[in-house]
Amino acid sequence: MTREIFSNIYLIEVPLPNNPLKNLNSYFIKGKKRNLLIDTGFNSDICYEALVQGLDEIGADMGNTDIFLTHLHSDHSGLSKRIASESSKIYISSIDKMYLEYFSKGDYWDDTKEKFMNQGFSEDEFIMNKETNPIIKYSPPYDTVYVEVENGHVFDLGGINLETILTPGHTPGHMCLYVEEEKILFSGDHIIFDITPNISPLPGVTDSLGSYLESLEKLKTLDVSYTLSSHRNAMGDDKKRIRELIDHHVERLDEAYSIIKDGKRLTAYEVASKMTWSVRLKSWNDFPPHQKWFAVGEAAAHLDYLVQNRKINMTKENNINIYSTL
Numbered sequence: 469m470t471r472e473i474f475s476n477i478y479l480i481e482v483p484l485p486n487n488p489l490k491n492l493n494s495y496f497i498k499g500k501k502r503n504l505l506i507d508t509g510f511n512s513d514i515c516y517e518a519l520v521q522g523l524d525e526i527g528a529d530m531g532n533t534d535i536f537l538t539h540l541h542s543d544h545s546g547l548s549k550r551i552a553s554e555s556s557k558i559y560i561s562s563i564d565k566m567y568l569e570y571f572s573k574g575d576y577w578d579d580t581k582e583k584f585m586n587q588g589f590s591e592d593e594f595i596m597n598k599e600t601n602p603i604i605k606y607s608p609p610y611d612t613v614y615v616e617v618e619n620g621h622v623f624d625l626g627g628i629n630l631e632t633i634l635t636p637g638h639t640p641g642h643m644c645l646y647v648e649e650e651k652i653l654f655s656g657d658h659i660i661f662d663i664t665p666n667i668s669p670l671p672g673v674t675d676s677l678g679s680y681l682e683s684l685e686k687l688k689t690l691d692v693s694y695t696l697s698s699h700r701n702a703m704g705d706d707k708k709r710i711r712e713l714i715d716h717h718v719e720r721l722d723e724a725y726s727i728i729k730d731g732k733r734l735t736a737y738e739v740a741s742k743m744t745w746s747v748r749l750k751s752w753n754d755f756p757p758h759q760k761w762f763a764v765g766e767a768a769a770h771l772d773y774l775v776q777n778r779k780i781n782m783t784k785e786n787n788i789n790i791y792s793t794l
């Protein structure tokens with residue numbers, strides 16, 4: 469479904485079949501000089517056809533359109549090269565550009581094997597995840613050329629200016645876009661209204677949850693009238709949602725702590741298997757491998773935060789990370 473939500477700002481709903489996120493909200497902004505497409509969908513035919521149909525309905529000319537990716541994940545970046553015209557630039561933060569280029573080289577997933585095993589995954593589960601994870605399956609082609617932008621970069625489209633705000637957490641280089649005049653915030657996956665954005669550690673990041681909470685704090689004082697998010701229901705009250713997201717993570721930190729207290733010594737995998745998840749599956753064993761991967765990542769992000777804040781310890785035993793209370 470495609471609609472004009474504000475003057476010259478269009479929402480194209482791109483379906484994400486068999487994915488709990490359900491849809492990607494892609495935004496098309498018509499400027500007097502140039503247009504900007506924010507996020508694209510998985511690199512799959514279903515997403516591509518929906519995006520092309522939405523752009524056709526608007527009468528969008530990709531020959532006069534650049535693309536901005538809020539972050540590296542393939543539900544946002546996947547179609548960027550396929551939908552771009554010869555003149556389109558594909559913008560992304562310099563930090564996520566670095567990760568995206570690293571991921572698209574096949575060896576990242578082999579490099580990361582050790583990290584999976586550190587968290588308590590078996591080798592079989594690692595291989596199954598690698599084969600089925602949509603982030604890998606639907607990623608953009610390795611030869612996509614990205615143009616990096618920094619925090620505070622302004623896209624002057626003619627009649628509308630959008631400024632980047634670096635909001636690390638969901639990914640290390642996640643960016644929102646802010647239209648100061650109309651007080652509109654494109655929040656990407658930083659603020660989603662119907663689901664909680666996944667927070668998982670990436671290589672080189674010591675405390676992704678800490679970064680995420682800081683980025684939420686940073687937006688508390690931003691003057692916003694309309695927040696447009698990347699998944700499910702596009703709009704909502706940003707300040708209320710920021711409070712709910714912070715509360716949610718405080719509860720999850722308490723839950724992770726209570727699982728390892730009383731002298732237990734557990735891996736992130738074991739902690740994840742004991743946490744509560746809002747999925748329609750009976751037990752941890754029913755989780756598909758890539759859902760386990762998200763869940764263990766989420767557990768690890770909370771455990772890392774507790775380690776950084778000196779609430780718990782992490783020790784290495786036979787190359788496996790073991791978490792315990794102090």
Ligand SMILES: [Zn+2]
Binds near residue numbers: 541543544657
């Ligand atoms: Zn997303």
